[in-house]
Amino acid sequence: MRRIASVGLLLVVSASAVAQTRPVARAGSGALDCRACHTAVTPTRNAPALAACPRLKITGYHAVDEAPPVITLGTPGKTYGPVKFAHREHAHMAETGKGCSGCHHYDQARPIQQCKNCHAVSRRREDLGKPDLKAAMHRQCVECHRAWNPTGACSTCHEKQDAAAKATGAVATKPAVKAPERIVYETNARQGKSVTFFHKDHTDRFALACADCHQNESCGACHDRKRVAASQPVLTRQTKAGMTEEQAHERCANCHTVDACATCHKGMPSRRIGFDHGRRTGFTLNRFHAQLDCRSCHKAPGAYQSISADCESCHKGWQGRFSHARAGLELDEQHQDLDCVSCHEDQTFRAKPVCTTCHDDKTWPAHKPGKAVARGTPKR
Amino acid sequence: MKSQNRRSFLRASTAITAAATGLTPTTAHAGPKNLLSPDRLGVLVDTTVCIGCRHCEWACKTAHDLDTPPLETYEDRTPFEKMRRPDDTALTVVNAFASPARPDLPTTVKVQCMHCDHPACVSACIVGAISKQKDGAVLWDTDTCIGCRYCMVACPFQIPAFEYGKALQPDIMKCDFCTDRRTEGKLPACVESCPVEALTFGPREELVRVAREKIRRAPERYVDHILGEHEVGGTSWMYLADRPFGELAFPKLSDRPAPGVSESIQHGIFAYFVPPVSLYALLGAVMWTSRQRAADEEEHS
16 A cells, blocks of 8 residues: 555656646746636626636746746836846756746746736835835845845846936836727627627736737837827937937838838837838939938829839930049040940949940950049039 | 923923912823824834845935935945944944854844834923824924933933034934825835835834734744834834844843833822822921911910
């Protein structure tokens, strides 16, 4: 009997050990699952069928590399910004120490609970038995970091707020969020076609930030780049070109009102981008064209419309008045009176000129039909 | 608030004495005992959580318009090399004590007025400038204070400080439990600034419950003693620690209120003015009888 019991015990222990090393459930990744909180299939406003919060240790484990690499903790304060927390690196270290539950204590199976779901944001609160959010976070970090850096300097973890950003309030303030009270979804289900989702109830009760649920969405869904109302965000930071962000976006955003930021920014909102005329239209701007205002060529009002790439469409009657020295080559006497197309076969003057029409043994740019001069400084 | 100097105080006290002798006794109880509200507030200081960042010192000075160095300078750990006491320039200080368990991490203890439930300073103040408030705070009225410094002698925690450096109108200085901030709906400055909430602010009864629960849950972390729960009759500020409080420079105190002995003698002598009146009456009677006797003897001779 004792033998059977010991074998049984061994099985249980080894099974749980396997469960911890192998990713069983994907905790804390992806969007929220309604069933994580609601026990009934059709929760209603009056009977939400909420699961009680059991003070259990984590039961679902995932591989460390599935954990989010970096998490931003806290919100910008008066002096210091939030902490960029290298979560994955810490998770790797935790494997040899207290494990995930060292920090994610009393957590439910999934999703990984946010600290603020249990720890009050305000220090003035009813339940004094648990530290408030700020203290809970600080205690987690300080527990280890204090021994390594006993000064307790805020700047150990927090970056000091940029004075300029603080002055403009670009980092610290956000306009009020206008979230819907409720959303009614129409489904294909045979019964209960409409599903009423009480958006405000969810965000208020669980103190959710927008990005907790709205992941991989267009920035433009919330941030109006045209700023039709004063309450909407003003992009006032200076770009490298000396324009405000609003000015920098204006040319595109006048028409591209609904495109996601990633259409231009490739998923990196902060990356500086320019409109690559050559890649997007097939007409690479030379350095003269690049200096022009878009409207110099795209004259039709409204959205920029495609125009002919033919030089004549803008430079009417240019032939005969053109000084070739502008292109950096003063033609010699033999070539001066030739038609352009004799060498420039493509008519757009962007392909390599050809010599073979007349010369069998000459090629550009080894042989030049004249002498090179400084480009762009023509003598009329 | 009427300002009072020594002369007006003496004049007033003479008038009061004269009036009191001619009137029926009034109920002149020592106030504090009757004021204690069950909702009175307090702070629980968990010294096992405190990291010694001294942000509370900075916040306290800022809140009380005292000369405050920039916050960054508080990263300096050299002030811990010697023991400090709260004084007229700092209403609260943090001291460090070597920890036998963790030599690299000293135990840091914040010191300030404990806001006793039965304050010795209130009892000792001869002009009634110090009073115990319903919300638990022990406050003093600068305008009434005559600068006798009896409160400094009476305090079992040696907290009240005196502006010795000021020639004109020096004040008694001590923690005022941030009464101004609290009336604005804010937390005490030190409590608000503590990054790890080693200072928990709330109703005193709730804090005792929280402290007991902490000890019950982590008996290895705390000694089974809440300093201030019973000491000198109970204090608004209470402490938790990982070792006996004597090792953290707390004075050894009995559970009896500090003013108990002196008050019982004083109140015994002057209770309802019965003893002095009876003494005068007795003396009067003796005088009267002796005079009567002298008159009789004169008549006989």
